[in-house]
Amino acid sequence: MFPNLDPLLHSELRLAVMSLLMSADEAEFPYIKEQTGATAGNLSVQIEKLSTAGYIEVEKTFKGKKPCTICRVTPTGLKAFENYVKTLKNYLEVGKK
Amino acid sequence: MFPNLDPLLHSELRLAVMSLLMSADEAEFPYIKEQTGATAGNLSVQIEKLSTAGYIEVEKTFKGKKPCTICRVTPTGLKAFENYVKTLKNYLEVGKK
DNA sequence: GTAAATAAGTTTATTTTATAAACCAAATTA
DNA sequence: TAATTTGGTTTATAAAATAAACTTATTTAC
Numbered sequence: 174m175f176p177n178l179d180p181l182l183h184s185e186l187r188l189a190v191m192s193l194l195m196s197a198d199e200a201e202f203p204y205i206k207e208q209t210g211a212t213a214g215n216l217s218v219q220i221e222k223l224s225t226a227g228y229i230e231v232e233k234t235f236k237g238k239k240p241c242t243i244c245r246v247t248p249t250g251l252k253a254f255e256n257y258v259k260t261l262k263n264y265l266e267v268g269k270k
Numbered sequence: 271m272f273p274n275l276d277p278l279l280h281s282e283l284r285l286a287v288m289s290l291l292m293s294a295d296e297a298e299f300p301y302i303k304e305q306t307g308a309t310a311g312n313l314s315v316q317i318e319k320l321s322t323a324g325y326i327e328v329e330k331t332f333k334g335k336k337p338c339t340i341c342r343v344t345p346t347g348l349k350a351f352e353n354y355v356k357t358l359k360n361y362l363e364v365g366k367k
Numbered sequence: 368g369t370a371a372a373t374a375a376g377t378t379t380a381t382t383t384t385a386t387a388a389a390c391c392a393a394a395t396t397a
Numbered sequence: 398t399a400a401t402t403t404g405g406t407t408t409a410t411a412a413a414a415t416a417a418a419c420t421t422a423t424t425t426a427c
Contacts (some may be wrong), residue, residue, distance in 0.1 A: 240392095240403090
């Protein structure tokens with residue numbers, strides 16, 4: 174009836190990050206920070222978690238002389254996201270079945 | 271872009287409880303426990319939170335001689351749930367806009 | 368009839384998680 | 398060259414979820 178929701182995705186900020194990356198394909202740290210309204214510290218932690226899980230890949234390069242962190246969703250992350258959405262529907266689609 | 275998700279509903283167990291009550295109209299504690307697979311303790315805590323928020327109403331009666339806790343969703347809870355679903359769509363409907 | 372087990376919860380404690388605050392290094396601006 | 402900004406990371410704190418322990422009453426088994 175209520176299958177488990179992937180705890181890595183069932184988090185407001187991590188879900189927002191994934192959502193952003195799903196449509197943007199790739200995004201830089203400051204952009205994600207701005208779009209989500211998260212603090213840098215919180216964002217850094219959550220990106221690290223998504224990265225550790227293999228849901229996103231994180232590339233640390235330079236933009237001119239400034240550090241630049243680029244994030245991309247991986248195939249694993251894509252699958253996890255889709256699965257999360259499907260699972261969540263069991264909770265949301267009340268009375269539709 | 272990513273409006274805040276009602277923290278009271280963005281919780282696996284509480285969401286499951288609400289979801290159940292949305293389609294069942296009213297339900298007894300043991301039934302909710304069985305359907306969600308939650309432990310009694312956890313369920314008790316989460317029901318209390320939903321009740322305090324006014325999302326559900328809890329009636330404590332007796333079934334013969336045994337205590338019987340009945341839960342129902344309130345209009346406030348209904349609205350909150352619907353709003354949560356709407357908000358969540360911003361996170362889930364990637365690339366559909 | 369009484370001891371053990373079950374039912375229906377609640378309370379308290381522990382663990383996990385999210386968040387914020389503090390910090391760091393380099394670069395830019397005043 | 399001192400102060401500020403940018404782009405983060407690390408560490409500490411606050412909040413939340415979860416589980417474990419406990420309570421009270423009730424059957425059920427001996």
